[in-house]
Amino acid sequence: MEDSINVEDFDSLGNEENEETEEVPLTAAEVIELMEEAWRNEKFAPDILPNKSEVVDCLLGQISYMEENLRIEQHFDDILSFWPGLPSDEWRNDPVIPNINSFVFLKSKNEIEGVVIDDGTEQEEDLVDFKTDSQLIISYNSVANLVRSGEVQLI
Template structure:
């Protein structure tokens, strides 16, 4: 009933990576939980982890089939069902959090995605999320343009120029997975003090100082 061993792309690399690693069931679950918590506490939308989500969804389907084959008198059936419910909750919460961020910062997110495409970088959104963001943006444009008809003194530029962005200068709690030397406390200040963080340390810090470390997996948000 446990997760099966699986081979998959190195999940810390881009989606275009050709390197494969062996990852254990426990590592898949840990990675899913880290992915979910990071997305939950990061002010911006993070690079999508569709590989992890797809693996978990496949395992949920497999586990549900096995659960149906168990007798209702088998006590372990409820235990396994709780495990499935936990996995489903993490995946659902993770995807819902990403959709909420898209709805909140859709214009900003689409502009950032365009910049990544121009630079030849991987997009943060999955194909489904990107389509949702485009459709949502067009719907918002139509809605506000319709509202403007009742406000003759306002033009579409009045609201379209007000791009809502995530506050990457907000403070977050983090746990370091490795020793990090010379980390700037305030990345916006060239004269910012530098600190060394030992592996396993838990600190509160400005998100902008560690955003790249979160994305490459050197630190986790907590």
């Protein structure tokens, strides 16, 4: 099954000025790859990133289609009824405070010049250049805007 997603939703430069939206058909594998990238970025980022609802919607549509074909629904309900002691919701009352100064692993998708290294101190800041496909460890707050824009990928 193929689904489609607006190309501008994944523009690595974050340009939202295009008024025309182009639909691109995606296979299940391509949608999963986009979802995995969004998941990895969100997992490794210490703060909340903009949502990728188009990817989630597309993936959910494909899952629904697969469920209709497999009819795994009754089996799933049977398995859940045997699960002893489902986790409580107490964790929802504790606020999560992200540490934006934590270090992350990343891979650069493009050449980027002049990234300011912000280590959370008041000391003089250094600049670093990223080469395409370079991998490095850096504080998240130095690259948060690059993660959001899709120019780098957390790994």
